Amino acid sequence: MIKFLMKGLIRDKHRSLFPALVVILGVMLTVLLNCWVKGIMGDMVDFNAKFLTGHVKVMSRAYAENVDQIPNDLALVDVDGLVEELRRDYPDMEWVTRIRFGGLLDVPDDAGETKAQGPAVGLAVDLLSKETKEIDRLNIQKAIVRGHMPQIPGEILIGDSFAQKLGVNPGETATLLSSTMYGSLAIQNFTVTGTVVFGVNAMDRGAMIIDISDAQMALDMQDATGEILGYLKSDMYQDQKAKRVQASFNAKYADTQDEFAPVMLRLPEQNDLASMIDYIDSVSGIVVTVFVLVMSIVLWNAGLIGGLRRYGEIGLRLAIGEFKGHVYRLMIAESLLIGIFGALLGTAVGLGISYLLQTYGINAGSFFKNATMMLPNTFRARITPEAYYLGLFPGLVSTVLGTGLSGIGIYRRKTAQLFKELEV
Amino acid sequence: MKNRIVICAVLCFYGIALGQYPDGNDVLNDIDHNLSSRNRIVTSKMVIHGRRGSRTIESQSWVQGTEKSFTEYLAPAREKGTKMLKLEDNLWMYSPSTDRTIQISGHMLRQSVMGSDLSYEDMMEDPKLTNQYDAVVTGTEDVEDRECWLLELTARTKDVAYHFRKIWVDQERKVPLKQELLAKSGKLLKRLEMKDVTWMDERWYPKRLIFKDMLKTGEGTEFIVDSIQFDVDIPDYIFSKAALRR
Numbered sequence: 001m002i003k004f005l006m007k008g009l010i011r012d013k014h015r016s017l018f019p020a021l022v023v024i025l026g027v028m029l030t031v032l033l034n035c036w037v038k039g040i041m042g043d044m045v046d047f048n049a050k051f052l053t054g055h056v057k058v059m060s061r062a063y064a065e066n067v068d069q070i071p072n073d074l075a076l077v078d079v080d081g082l083v084e085e086l087r088r089d090y091p092d093m094e095w096v097t098r099i100r101f102g103g104l105l106d107v108p109d110d111a112g113e114t115k116a117q118g119p120a121v122g123l124a125v126d127l128l129s130k131e132t133k134e135i136d137r138l139n140i141q142k143a144i145v146r147g148h149m150p151q152i153p154g155e156i157l158i159g160d161s162f163a164q165k166l167g168v169n170p171g172e173t174a175t176l177l178s179s180t181m182y183g184s185l186a187i188q189n190f191t192v193t194g195t196v197v198f199g200v201n202a203m204d205r206g207a208m209i210i211d212i213s214d215a216q217m218a219l220d221m222q223d224a225t226g227e228i229l230g231y232l233k234s235d236m237y238q239d240q241k242a243k244r245v246q247a248s249f250n251a252k253y254a255d256t257q258d259e260f261a262p263v264m265l266r267l268p269e270q271n272d273l274a275s276m277i278d279y280i281d282s283v284s285g286i287v288v289t290v291f292v293l294v295m296s297i298v299l300w301n302a303g304l305i306g307g308l309r310r311y312g313e314i315g316l317r318l319a320i321g322e323f324k325g326h327v328y329r330l331m332i333a334e335s336l337l338i339g340i341f342g343a344l345l346g347t348a349v350g351l352g353i354s355y356l357l358q359t360y361g362i363n364a365g366s367f368f369k370n371a372t373m374m375l376p377n378t379f380r381a382r383i384t385p386e387a388y389y390l391g392l393f394p395g396l397v398s399t400v401l402g403t404g405l406s407g408i409g410i411y412r413r414k415t416a417q418l419f420k421e422l423e424v
Numbered sequence: 425m426k427n428r429i430v431i432c433a434v435l436c437f438y439g440i441a442l443g444q445y446p447d448g449n450d451v452l453n454d455i456d457h458n459l460s461s462r463n464r465i466v467t468s469k470m471v472i473h474g475r476r477g478s479r480t481i482e483s484q485s486w487v488q489g490t491e492k493s494f495t496e497y498l499a500p501a502r503e504k505g506t507k508m509l510k511l512e513d514n515l516w517m518y519s520p521s522t523d524r525t526i527q528i529s530g531h532m533l534r535q536s537v538m539g540s541d542l543s544y545e546d547m548m549e550d551p552k553l554t555n556q557y558d559a560v561v562t563g564t565e566d567v568e569d570r571e572c573w574l575l576e577l578t579a580r581t582k583d584v585a586y587h588f589r590k591i592w593v594d595q596e597r598k599v600p601l602k603q604e605l606l607a608k609s610g611k612l613l614k615r616l617e618m619k620d621v622t623w624m625d626e627r628w629y630p631k632r633l634i635f636k637d638m639l640k641t642g643e644g645t646e647f648i649v650d651s652i653q654f655d656v657d658i659p660d661y662i663f664s665k666a667a668l669r670r
Contacts, residue, residue, distance in 0.1 A: 062475065073474060073539070106526045113665075114527040175524050177517075177532075183474055183539015184502050187519040187526070220502070259475075 005334050016338055019302050023342025023399055024349065026295040027391035031350030032357075032381070033287055034390055039358065039382035041280045045237065045273065047200075050137055051123075053270040054229030055093070055237050056246055058086070062259040063226065067270075070100045070226065072181050076262055077224045090245055092233055096134060097225040099124035099215045103178030103186070105158065105208060107168045116166040120158070120176065120208040124215030128153065137231070140196065140209065146170055147194025153214050159207035160195040170194050176208070180220035188218040199378060230264075242266045291394050299335075299402025304409075314410060328407050335403035336396065343395025350391060357381035448559030448575050454598035455591075456552045458627045461654040463488045468650055472540045473643035481538055490552055492663040503538065507668045508547075515544055518668035525668055540645040541614070541637035545585045553577065556584050559591075567592045567601045568619075586613060597621060597628040612638050625654045 009016040049055055059067065062074040076082065079097060086095045101122040109115040125134040127150050135141055141149060145160050147170030158166075158174070168174055170193055178186040190210065198204055216222055230245070232238060249264045268274035317327055361380035463486070470481045482499040493510045497503040505520035515528040533545040553559070557577035565574050577589040586605035593600050603616040614637055618630035629652065636644035661667055 073476065104526075104532060106524070108524060112523060113525045117526070175522055175526065177526060179536075179539055180502075182476065182479060183472060183536070184479070185506060185517075185519075185538055187506075187517075187522050187524065189522045189524065 001333070002337070005330065005337060009334060009337060016334075019299055019335070019338050019399060019402075020342045020345075022295060022298050022302065023339055023395045024346040026291050026398065027343045027346025027395045028350040028353070030288055030291050030394050031347050031387050031391045032353050034284060035350070035354035035381040035383050035387050036357065036379075037280055037284045037287075038384050038387075039354075039380045041277060042382045043380060045267070045277070048271060048273060049231075049237060049267055051203075053265075053267045053273070054096075054227075055232050056230040056242050056264050056266050057270065058082070058228040058230070058249070058262050058264045059226070060260045061263045064263050064265065070102060072099065072101055072179070072219060072221065072226050073183055074260070075099075075181055075221060075224050075226045076228065077260070079225045079228070080223055082262060083228060086228065086230065086249075089248070090230070092241075093230045093245065094133065094233060096126060096229050096231070097212060097227070098229055099212060099219065099221065099226045101178055101215065101219060101226075103176050105162075105166065105206075106175045106177055107166045108173060108175065116168075117177075118162065118166055119206055120162070121203065121206045122176070122178070122208040122210065122215070124210050124212045127209070127211040128213070139198075143196040143198050144194045145197050147192070150193050150211060153211060153217075154190055155193040155211075156190040156214075157194045157196050157207075157209040158192055159204040160197045161204050162206050162208075163192065163195045168192055176218060178219065180218075181224060182220055184220065186218050186220070188214075190214070228262075237267055239266070239268070288390070288394060295394060295398035296401040296405075299398050300405045302402065302406075304406045318410075324410050328410050331403055331407045331410075332400060335399040339396040339399035340392075342399070343392045346395060347388065347391035351383060351387060354381040354383050354387065358383055445561040445563075446573070448561045448577075449554065451561060451573055451575055451593055451598070452554045452557065452559045452577075455593060455600060456554055458597075458599050458629065460490075460552050463655060463658050465653045465656060465658065466649060466651070469646075469648045470538070470540055471646040471648065472538065473645065474539065475642060479539075486658050486662050488658055488663060490555070493547075494662050494667060509663065509665065509668055510547070511663060516665060516668060523669075525665060536637075541635040541640065541642075542645060542647075543585075546614075546635075553589075556580060557589065564595075565592055567594075570597075570601060571595045572601060594621070594628075599628045599630060601630075614638060615644075624652070627654075 058076070060074055060076050063071055063076070066074065083095055083097060086093075099122075101124070103120050103122060104117050105120040106117040107115045125138065126132040127135065127140075135149070140157070144157065146163075147157075150156060156174070158168070163169070166174070172192055173189055174192050176186065176188045176190060180186045196204075196207065196209065198207065210218075212225070216224065232241060243266065246264045246266050249262075253261045253263065268277060314327060318324065358381045361378040363378045466485045466487065468483055468485070470483065472479045472481065479500070481497060481503055483495050483497045485493060485495040487493040491510075491512050493508075495508045497506045507518045509516045509518075515533065516525055517528055518525045528544055534543050536542065537544055537547060557579055559575045559577045561573045562576050563574040565572050571594075572592040573595055575589075575591040575593055577591065579587045587608040588606040588610065590604040590606070591600045592602040599618065599621050600616075601618050601621070603618075604612055605614040605616070607613055614635060616636075617634040618632070619634070620631040621628050622631050623629075629649075631649045633647040634644055635647065
């Protein structure tokens with residue numbers, strides 16, 4: 001039967017080409033949009049996890065309440081002991097200390113006076129330890145465009161556009177002006193060893209990367225840190241695992257009222273990521289639904305037109321004794337075949353375009369030139385396992401629905417009138 | 425007829441009430457006479473109350489009029505030797521540990537000094553209120569058992585840090601005992617209280633000031649005057665960038 005229907009579809013292109021094209025286009029767009037949205041969401045989550053939130057983050061309660069202000073005066077103290085405790089109790093995770101800070105970077109002239117200065121956004125990570133993974137995690141080595149990595153204390157990296165604005169080159173001195181953990185003035189000279197481009201405008205405009213021991217000395221934060229980030233060893237965020245670790249850790253400090261007691265937050269609980277992820281998921285679902293409805297309506301219309309064109313054929317088949325239900329079911333079967341073909345081809349085309357977008361991406365940096373949000377400049381698609389079968393749903397449902405609605409007219413044909421029509 | 429008498433009585437009463445309040449600008453002049461001087465040398469302590477405890481910073485300042493001031497921080501060890509120089513609208517800072525002279529400008533002026541509730545802008549402010557504000561006396565109130573005029577000040581120019589001020593001025597001593605500094609929107613930004621008002625050098629002068637940044641949590645910053653000398657000779661070289669590195 002399938003062979004018979006296939007022959008009919010191939011020979012009579014009028015009843016198959018247009019519906020197939022509609023399904024191919026609709027499925028292609030569905031798959032492409034899904035991969036694109038997943039890519040953007042995945043990039044944002046990855047980026048935030050690597051640079052800002054970790055998979056989990058430990059801060060003091062007071063710091064957590066004001067985290068947007070990077071309040072280092074509310075930082076965690078006795079951190080060496082705390083990190084040892086985390087590594088012992090949660091060996092499946094990697095724990096790193098980081099300090100974020102703001103300040104002014106001042107570049108001196110020959111007389112030691114201000115030549116140029118600009119606001120700096122500082123990130124202190126472990127750059128100098130042999131076993132550090134922070135350099136790879138943050139892709140720092142690959143981001144260097146001029147100079148080299150810091151190799152000894154007192155050396156820093158700054159954003160390349162920031163360096164150009166200040167007129168400072170690798171090998172030259174810059175002075176950080178900031179506040180210590182206790183509110184005092186922090187002034188420290190550093191040597192700029194290299195410049196970096198992260199591809200994030202908000203960072204490249206004022207980024208300053210220093211070794212964590214330098215930050216602790218400059219900001220009077222011995223055995224203290226702003227944040228302890230935890231990463232699952234798989235490098236992929238897994239919410240259930242993170243929830244278990246969080247529940248276990250926070251339970252230890254549940255009874256204390258101390259505002260400087262540590263508290264752990266998961267990735268979705270920071271930077272409004274949960275609501276953003278939910279929003280993107282909802283949008284993705286809504287788009288797929290809308291595509292299904294629109295395609296169904298188009299195919300319904302196509303089915304009605306096809307029904308008109310096949311009026312005679314169907315009338316003859318009914319006249320020679322074929323049951324209405326049988327005709328209807330065969331039409332549904334035809335639409336299923338068209339749907340499968342269209343969905344497979346549409347998925348293939350959609351995946352092909354998604355692969356190109358995954359490899360090359362779209363550079364939207366010019367739109368976020370003055371943005372202060374941490375967004376990557378280049379947005380890429382991401383092909384996920386569900387992209388391979390997602391297109392089948394709209395492809396099949398829309399063709400079946402469209403044909404089903406348009407085919408109802410068969411049941412209104414009256415046998416008594418058939419012969420009169422056939423006379424014509 | 426009866427209505428006319430009532431209206432006249434009300435107007436007379438209002439007129440009498442107004443006549444009892446002095447002119448706001450005259451009160452401002454009296455304040456400036458007490459608080460301003462040709463020059464002064466001040467040794468002071470700034471006690472900063474933070475969430476993790478209190479810190480005390482000692483300093484010595486040389487001030488000439490409203491345009492020049494030089495401050496050297498004496499304690500604690502981390503701050504010792506740090507100097508600041510203000511010349512008109514420019515501010516420089518010298519750090520002995522880095523041997524750098526850094527100019528502070530733009531938005532940095534709004535940052536807190538040493539983590540206190542004062543900003544660099546507050547420190548650079550023209551202390552003579554008559555130069556920047558128009559004042560009206562709007563009432564009386566008691567502050568710490570002292571009868572005070574309530575002055576409402578409105579800035580004449582746009583380039584002031586606080587567009588509105590409310591000042592409670594001791595009627596007898598002509599010294600502000602309390603100030604509220606407000607933004608153009610009316611939002612309260614800072615509160616100052618002046619205590620330990622002492623007679624010295626033919627003027628009343630507060631020896632303790634409490635600044636509170638209303639946008640920050642915490643107990644504020646105390647500024648305690650240990651010693652002050654008015655109208656003494658201050659060599660010109662003090663107010664130069666070279667003096668920062670001495």
